[in-house]
Amino acid sequence: MDRSVEELLKDSPVIQSPMAACTDLPFRLIARERGLAFSFLEMVSAQALVRDNEKTRRLLQSTPQDRPLGAQLLGCDPAIMAEAARIIEDMGFDWLDLNLGCPVRKVTANGEGAALLKEPDKAAAVFRAVKGAVKRIPVTVKTRKGFEDESGDEAVAVAKRAEAEGLSAVTIHGRTQKQGYTGRSDYSAIGKVKAAVKIPVIGNGDVVSAQDALRLKQESGCDGVMIGRGGLGNPWIYRTLEGVMRGEETPAYVPTVLERRETLLKHLEYEVQYCGERQAALNMRRITVWYTAGLPNNKPLRAAVCRTMDCGEIRRLIEDFFAALPETVPPPQAPLLLGE
Ligand SMILES: Cc1cc2nc3c(=O)[nH]c(=O)nc-3n(C[C@H](O)[C@H](O)[C@H](O)COP(=O)(O)O)c2cc1C
Incomplete structure (x- = not known):
């Protein structure tokens, strides 16, 4: 087994989230040179990866300085997800995440992304197949608090299935699929998931300052914070967030x-x-x-x-x-x- 989620979170309680068309190699190198330790690259389609699509391969480009690095797969067919997961592990990534949060209609209409929140049995079949295929690296899931349901119960159900299938952690973005990016990330729903499972829970949504990160940690009890949009054009933010997550008094770094x-x-x-x-x-x-x-x-x-x-x-x-x-x-x- 490579490094566990617990070890990775201890070294790096702040993670850059996967973001399509944003978290490419240049973005990650710039961020790492200014304090980001752990990053994801954007989601890739399991189908496209298995077909060896050239554009998909290019999305996965990396360098030795670009570590530790997580990849994320999008898909709902257990056999294809398992095959894609094997490819990801063989390519040397440190962590594999499964996307159960993408809200885009074209994706959910295929039964992928956030659509799996409505189908916990199907989601569990994907978890099982992937977990059976991957030997060394942690497998995790990133999802939303629900599809339409505001209570957080759907995220709890998926997190419990993930835990039962041996996944290593869950990340919760505290919005529903229906909300897209409107409204606010609901940190109490993330806390509900934290209370329901023993595996680490990573909180996500609307963190753009040290205060936001602290509030997310305090209100949800999460084990790590994942930051998305707050890192765009602000690669100095990671160092500030890492400091506060470790309980240090870190004044926000303001670049000249x-x-x-x-x-x-x-x-x-x-x-x-x-x-x-x-x-x-x-x-x-x-x-x-x-x-x-x-x-x-x-x-x-x-x-x-x-x-x-x-x-x-x-x-x-x-x-x-x-x-x-x-x-x-x-x-x-x-x-x-x-x-x-
Ligand atoms: C342009 C864009 C692309 C995104 N791509 C992905 C993706 O590939 N995989 C994923 O799990 N989430 C994706 N997300 C969601 C983010 O990772 C994150 O969960 C969401 O933006 C909330 O966090 P934030 O408020 O810190 O940005 C994307 C979000 C945006 C705005």
Whole structure:
């Protein structure tokens, strides 16, 4: 057995969540260089992985510095999930998570993602098949508090089935599928799951500050915190959160304007290096939005980045934008939580 969930959580009580089209290799390298220890890469379809789809393989690219690293599978067919799980383990990932939380209609219509919350027997069959296929690494599940039901009982049922099938931990995002990303993550529902199982419970949803992480830990009793949108454009947040989760008095780290400029430029450099010039130019459209959330006069920069496929020009646009900023600006903000 590789490192257990308990050991990984002890070293790293703050985990970057899997986020489609966000948590790619450049994102993770930038985050790790500034304090992130444990990260997930985005969900991949078990079907596509088993078919050896080239795009899916590319989503799984990593480097030796990009460790420890978890992969996440999406699917509902036990045999295919088991085969995909074996591939993930053979590729050397440290942790395998099963996605039972994706709320997207196209996914749930296939019986995948959050749809499995309504089918605990089917979910248990997937857990059993995957657990039987994986020999060394921990297998966990990430889900929501319910499909439509607000009580948290559906998450409790799935967590109990996960525990019974030998899974190592559960992560709960305290929203229902129906809510999507509206409303607030319900930390008491996460606490309900924590009270119902003995395996570690990782809490998730709306953590963008040390206070949020503390409140999530105190209200739910969770064993670790998973952060999603709060890490976009704010790779300094992990160190602050790690500190508070260990009970230290860690003042929030506020990067200087120069650091923010250098970090965005480094992110661009990694994008070009690992994704190629064309894909990098496309990815920079959203990455620029993350790093400039809440900064004055960000709209012309964002519009100009969207008009070019030339990464040299994107670099110049970023340099000019930061050169024109006033000395004091608001600290990094969570762009997708601002609705940007
Ligand atoms: C753009 C985007 C992509 C996401 N992709 C995934 C994914 O691939 N797998 C997953 O389990 N959750 C995914 N999520 C959900 C997040 O991991 C997380 O559970 C959710 O955003 C709540 O946490 P937060 O408030 O810290 O962002 C995604 C969320 C967003 C906004």
